[in-house]
Amino acid sequence: MSQAPLFIQHQAPYAGYNAQETLDALLVMAAFGQNPSVLFQGDGVWQLVGTQEATALGRASVLAQLHALSLYDVENVFVDFDSLIQRQLSLDDLAITAKAISHSEMAKFINQHTFIIRL
Amino acid sequence: MIFVLLITAPVSHSNAWHSYYFAQAALKQGHTVRTFFYGDGVQVANCLLSPAQDALNLSQLWQKLAQEYQFELAVCVAAALRRGITDADNAKRHQLQGHNLAQGFNLTGLGTLTEWLLSADRTFSFVGS
Numbered sequence: 001m002s003q004a005p006l007f008i009q010h011q012a013p014y015a016g017y018n019a020q021e022t023l024d025a026l027l028v029m030a031a032f033g034q035n036p037s038v039l040f041q042g043d044g045v046w047q048l049v050g051t052q053e054a055t056a057l058g059r060a061s062v063l064a065q066l067h068a069l070s071l072y073d074v075e076n077v078f079v080d081f082d083s084l085i086q087r088q089l090s091l092d093d094l095a096i097t098a099k100a101i102s103h104s105e106m107a108k109f110i111n112q113h114t115f116i117i118r119l
Numbered sequence: 120m121i122f123v124l125l126i127t128a129p130v131s132h133s134n135a136w137h138s139y140y141f142a143q144a145a146l147k148q149g150h151t152v153r154t155f156f157y158g159d160g161v162q163v164a165n166c167l168l169s170p171a172q173d174a175l176n177l178s179q180l181w182q183k184l185a186q187e188y189q190f191e192l193a194v195c196v197a198a199a200l201r202r203g204i205t206d207a208d209n210a211k212r213h214q215l216q217g218h219n220l221a222q223g224f225n226l227t228g229l230g231t232l233t234e235w236l237l238s239a240d241r242t243f244s245f246v247g248s
Contacts, residue, residue, distance in 0.1 A: 005236070011248065016159075018158065018248060021127075021157060021158050021195075021197075021198060024229060025232060028228075028230060028232070029233050029236070032230075032237070115236065115239075115242050117244065118246070119125075119127045119158055119244070119246055
């Protein structure tokens, strides 16, 4: 069983500060050397799609910050495959490489983590 | 047990109240409680909140509980500032006109949250979304 914490991104990138603040907490956890995983699910999958015109909303681009994940050695990036399909997206639409998890694998996947942060 | 309460529900959401009642019950039973207010949960640290006369003031309830059991009411500084909540120090640093952090609440960083999460026997999220 993995000892890693899991952060679930489940909201669209600029629907409030949820995406930004989940990412901030994840990056600090990574800076503490805890090897966190991140799962994009539901409207959270939109965070992975380019191009984001964040400045029009007065915000910093969430996607640009997601590119920093590899700088923090966050390699465990996952996406809920069914969430993509429901939004007529595919893995090819994503600007960040993510491993697809199907619904049938989801319970086992979630269970592999010590604790879950889903704000 | 060490319980970490990660509270992102705003005061208007029932989960913000559930977090308080959970903390109260756990403390009564002798457990250790660590509360971290994040996201919209930081609203509770605004001393200018003024609920109607027939409503309870959740900020004051937390203050009393923290005083009685001597535990920290930690508030994420970045989440607070972007929602217009600041203490005197940060107001000065960011050249803001006033400060409104309620007594008993502490502005702190996500390092605190991370340390607490790693030390917790159980982590509870009280979400508002």
